[in-house]
Amino acid sequence: MSDEQTLDLLEAKIKELRELNETDGIDLSAAIAELEEKLAVLRREMYSNLSEWERVKLARHPERPYTLDYIGMVFTDFYELHGDRLSGDDPAMVTGLARLDGRTVAVIGEQKGRSVEENKQRNFGMPRPQGYRKARRIMRLAERFSFPVITLIDTPGAYPGLAAEENNVGEAIAVNLATMARLRTPIVATVIGEGGSGGAIAIGVADRILMLENAIYSVISPEGAAAILWKDKDKVKEAAAALSLTAPRLHELGVIDAIIPEPLGGAHRNPAQAAAALKDALIRNLNELVPIPTDELVVARYNRYRGIGRYRTLTER
Amino acid sequence: MPIFKDKKYFRVDLEKKLDESLWIRCKSCGQLVFKRRVRENNNICPHCGAYFFLTAKERLESLIDPGTFIDISEPIMDDDPLTFTDTKPYPKRIEEAQEKTGLASAIILGSATVTEIPIVIGVMEFQFIGGSMGSVMGEQICRGMEEAIQRRVPFVLVSSSGGARVQEGIFSLMQMAKVAAVRTRLGDEGIPFISIMTYPTTGGVQASIASLGDVIIAEKGATIGFAGRRVIKDTIAEELPEDFQTDAFALAHGVIDRVVPRESLKEELGKLLSLFAEVA
Numbered sequence: 001m002s003d004e005q006t007l008d009l010l011e012a013k014i015k016e017l018r019e020l021n022e023t024d025g026i027d028l029s030a031a032i033a034e035l036e037e038k039l040a041v042l043r044r045e046m047y048s049n050l051s052e053w054e055r056v057k058l059a060r061h062p063e064r065p066y067t068l069d070y071i072g073m074v075f076t077d078f079y080e081l082h083g084d085r086l087s088g089d090d091p092a093m094v095t096g097l098a099r100l101d102g103r104t105v106a107v108i109g110e111q112k113g114r115s116v117e118e119n120k121q122r123n124f125g126m127p128r129p130q131g132y133r134k135a136r137r138i139m140r141l142a143e144r145f146s147f148p149v150i151t152l153i154d155t156p157g158a159y160p161g162l163a164a165e166e167n168n169v170g171e172a173i174a175v176n177l178a179t180m181a182r183l184r185t186p187i188v189a190t191v192i193g194e195g196g197s198g199g200a201i202a203i204g205v206a207d208r209i210l211m212l213e214n215a216i217y218s219v220i221s222p223e224g225a226a227a228i229l230w231k232d233k234d235k236v237k238e239a240a241a242a243l244s245l246t247a248p249r250l251h252e253l254g255v256i257d258a259i260i261p262e263p264l265g266g267a268h269r270n271p272a273q274a275a276a277a278l279k280d281a282l283i284r285n286l287n288e289l290v291p292i293p294t295d296e297l298v299v300a301r302y303n304r305y306r307g308i309g310r311y312r313t314l315t316e317r
Numbered sequence: 318m319p320i321f322k323d324k325k326y327f328r329v330d331l332e333k334k335l336d337e338s339l340w341i342r343c344k345s346c347g348q349l350v351f352k353r354r355v356r357e358n359n360n361i362c363p364h365c366g367a368y369f370f371l372t373a374k375e376r377l378e379s380l381i382d383p384g385t386f387i388d389i390s391e392p393i394m395d396d397d398p399l400t401f402t403d404t405k406p407y408p409k410r411i412e413e414a415q416e417k418t419g420l421a422s423a424i425i426l427g428s429a430t431v432t433e434i435p436i437v438i439g440v441m442e443f444q445f446i447g448g449s450m451g452s453v454m455g456e457q458i459c460r461g462m463e464e465a466i467q468r469r470v471p472f473v474l475v476s477s478s479g480g481a482r483v484q485e486g487i488f489s490l491m492q493m494a495k496v497a498a499v500r501t502r503l504g505d506e507g508i509p510f511i512s513i514m515t516y517p518t519t520g521g522v523q524a525s526i527a528s529l530g531d532v533i534i535a536e537k538g539a540t541i542g543f544a545g546r547r548v549i550k551d552t553i554a555e556e557l558p559e560d561f562q563t564d565a566f567a568l569a570h571g572v573i574d575r576v577v578p579r580e581s582l583k584e585e586l587g588k589l590l591s592l593f594a595e596v597a
Contacts, residue, residue, distance in 0.1 A: 158524075160544030160552045165562060168572045170524040170543035174497060177525060181498035197481075197490060198524045198543070205494045219481050219490040219521075227551070229403035229483060244399045244486050253398065255487050305498040306459065308491045309452030310398035313391075314421070 003046050007265065010039045043264050050214075052240040052249075056222055058214040059193050063268035065275065066125075067094055067109030067152045070192060073275030074282065075100050075107060081141075084133035087167065092123040092159070093131030093203075095138040097147070101283045103290070106142035108135045108203055109152030112193070125194075126159035132172035132202050136179055139187075146294075148186040148286050151203040156221065158199030173202040180205035181305060184298055186289035188282060190260070191215040191247075192267075207301050208285045209255070211247035212274065213262040217255075218245035255308070258285075343367055359580045368516075368538050368579055372418070373425045373442035376475055376515070380583050381429035381438065389437070390426040391460050395453050399486045407484040414445045422453040423478070426461045428468070432587030434594060436473050437465040443477040443517075450522050451482030455492030458526055459499040462510075466502060471509040471590055476527040480520020493525035500529045509593040511586065514539050514573060519562075532589060533573045536582060541567040 014035050021028040050058070058064070071078050075098035083089040094111045097104060110127060113119035127135075135151075142149045158169050180187060180203075189206035195217030211217060225239035226232060244250065247259045260274075260281045267274035289297065341352050345367030355362065359379060360369040371379065377386060394411070401407040415421065423445035428437050439461045441448040450458075458474065465472035481489040503510050512530025514523075517540035524543050527533070535541060542562035549555055560566045564576040577585050 158543065160549045161555055162549070162557055162561070165542050165544070165566075166570045168528070168570060171528040171572065173524040173543070174493075174526070174528040177494050177497035178501050178529060181494060182501050198493065198521055201490055201494055202524075205498075217487060219486055220483050224548070225403070225483055231404070239403075242399065242401050242403065242486075243483075250487055253487065255491065302498055305491070305495045308488070308495050309455050310396045310485070310488055311393040311452045311456060312396045313393055315392070 004265075007039065007043065007046075010035060010042070014039065047264055047266075051237070052243075052246055053222065053237040055214050055246050056216055056236075056240050058266045059216040061266060061268050062114065064193055065267050065271040066114070067111045067154055067192065069271060070152060070275055070278060071096075071098065071107060071109065073272060074279040075105070078107065081138060082134070084130045084137055086130070086133055088128075088130040090123075090128045090131030090134060091121050092125055092127040092155070093135055095134055100150070100279070100286070103286065104145075104147050105286075106138050106147045106149045107152070108138055108149065109192075110155040110199075110203070112154060123159055125155045126157060127155060127199060127202075128159050128161075128164050129167040129169045129172040132158070132169070132176050135203050136172075136176050139176075139179060139183055143183050143185045146185050148188065148290060149183065149206075150282060151187065151189045151206065153189060153191040153195050153200045153204055153215075153217075154193035155196045155199045156194055157196035158202065173198050176202045177205055181302060182298060184294050186286065186292075186297060187301075188285050188289070190278065190282070191217045191256075192278070195245075196221060205301075205305065207289050207297060207304075208257045210258050210260055210281055210285070211250065211256050212260045212267060212278070213247055214266050215247055216245040217247075217250055218243050341369070343369075361579055368536075370443075371515075372444060373420065373440040373475075373477070376477075377425060377427075377429075377438070377440050379579070380473075380475070380586060381431055382433065385429045386427050387429070388425070388427045389461075389464055390421070390424075390457050393453055393456060394421050395451055395482075395485075397484075398452075398488055399484070401484040401486070403484070410446060410484065418442050418445050420445055422457065423448050423450075423482075424454045424457045426457045428464070428470075431473075431583065431590055434587065434590045435468070435470045436590065437461050437468065437470055438473045438475070440475040441477045441522075443479075446482065446484075447480075448476075448478035448522075449480060449482035449489070450478060450492050450496075450525075451485040451489050452492060454482070455489075455495045458496045462496075462499050462503055462508075465508050465510075466506045469506075469508065471511060471593055472503060473511045473513065473586070473590075474526060474530070475513045475515060476518040476522055477515045478519070478522040478527075479517060480522055480524075490521070493521050496526040497529060500526060509590075511589060513582070513586070514541050514567075516540050519543065519545055528572075534582075534585065534589075535564045535567060535573045535576050537564055537576055537578045539564045539567070539576075541572060 112125035113122035263270035346365035
């Protein structure tokens, strides 16, 4: 039995006792309190010391809230917009306008599917070039009307396939990077689940980079790194640890700006609570960014990226 | 405790030849050929026409006017921000790559002239950890573009890279955004950027700086694409055409402007640069 199943079992037991408590009129409150205490302790223990690989699994948890779930809980008046105006519409990339705390914003997010059918449509959240170009179209639209851009990152990576290469996915990503680097409106990017490499950063260049507590962000998947660097597909745990892909680690490294707390056990345990925390963080960051004059904002963003990297300075001969 | 012994910074010396042997075997036709003849023949096999792999220094020599190269790279080298170890520690990998190539990092950066037109040029070294882009390469590329702006000369980048430097984790991913950001300034300043894609130009390099050239030229025989054959096979098990991600594939799908044989590369670059000469 997995740890998660133990938790589920305990929760079910407590619920059962509560019902008995009400219907049969027997006082079980002491027993219930004891079980609840046990549950809380177990949860805290389990989630206070997650390994990197456990976080990877949480970030990919099939019940984890996805972009559209958050859009429903964080924004009002969401109005979805479709198509890259060139060759198609990519359901793995959701874009539109919405309202957040009274402001009109542009929302761009990668969308996974929950069922087999949905995943076929959403392509497991792996955008095609059309998705990145649609995202760029919406960024430009936002820029014209000074709407802040909110991006929600949740992808294993850009779709690796023949059609993607034929449509030059590399260029689609590259141009997004350049576009976002200079976009004349505030951008807040949040990794809500999986931040998979180029497919993630293609909507991730921003004034503020946030991560949900159990999200991951990496240049390569642990599986990919295990296969390429360790030449051993079983070394995923080692790879996950080596890649420094968790939110706390990336915050420590100064690459992301803030961590958005998740409910104990992960966002899927209480999606409303996770969404409330996300909403709070987005509003707070926009309140800071929106008053900044655009020229200043763009210069600050440029300087942030110009300065990113770690290297050693050598003594010249 | 520092991981590295403080190394002396090494400048790129085009005169020094690492390999002194006189003969080389062509991997394509199996013929033993005179190295000097190969060199005089643009590193193309005089027997079968196959291209020999070029080091960054050889590439540089083949493109620029002799004796015009001046190293303008920053005196920096790779750090190990994640204390990364796979089958060997990352610092060890760097050290081995430095010894193998005689270079400080996976890119050479300098000023030079091509058919007497001054340029700033960066050339990636594939033999240095697959020419992968980490913090140092990102910084050198940016520095090259800034220097081109300063001098008001075109920027030329010759890519030969498998993509991001995985051992630097998120920092290598962020280099994609960094070089793309700085690239936008070339446009503001009216400085031409010629991107030359050689074997191979893939992954995070193709999905950032290499695809952002005003003009993109591919050397004949280049591999060009984002996700490689193996990744696609492993992820979605799709059947791929024989010419997948070849120069012809890239040209047919509008990824690049032209495919140029190695022996004409310098001449074409000169011609192209002369068309921009009035601007810069």
